[in-house]
Amino acid sequence: xxxxxxxxxxxxxxxxxxxxxxxxxxxxxxxxxxxxxxxxxxxxxxxxxxxxxxxxxxxxxxxxxxxxxxxxxxxxxxxxxxxxxxxxxxxxxxxxxxxxxxxxxxxxxxxxxxxxxxxx
Numbered sequence: 715x716x717x718x719x720x721x722x723x724x725x726x727x728x729x730x731x732x733x734x735x736x737x738x739x740x741x742x743x744x745x746x747x748x749x750x751x752x753x754x755x756x757x758x759x760x761x762x763x764x765x766x767x768x769x770x771x772x773x774x775x776x777x778x779x780x781x782x783x784x785x786x787x788x789x790x791x792x793x794x795x796x797x798x799x800x801x802x803x804x805x806x807x808x809x810x811x812x813x814x815x816x817x818x819x820x821x822x823x824x825x826x827x828x829x830x831x832x833x834x
Contacts, residue, residue: 721756725748726756733767
């Protein structure tokens, strides 16, 4: 299991201060309790060079990436959700629904939904 955690705003501000002081990635990593590769990755993702790193811009870019990183479910499509809901109400099993949708060209894994999760 991964023990990765995202940089906080406070860590980004500390990173900026330490970069301005001219400290190396390894020194910054010790101070922040991070690995040197995490420091390097944060700088690389959010600035063209070490001198151009901005904590505010890094935080904004992080929030934008998080917004785009959303899982899109097929059941969020109204027509698709209605079809699945109708079949669940008619007591079709998830496996039967999955098979029917595959035949119609709308493949979905049957473990993605169940009768209890039927859209209303």
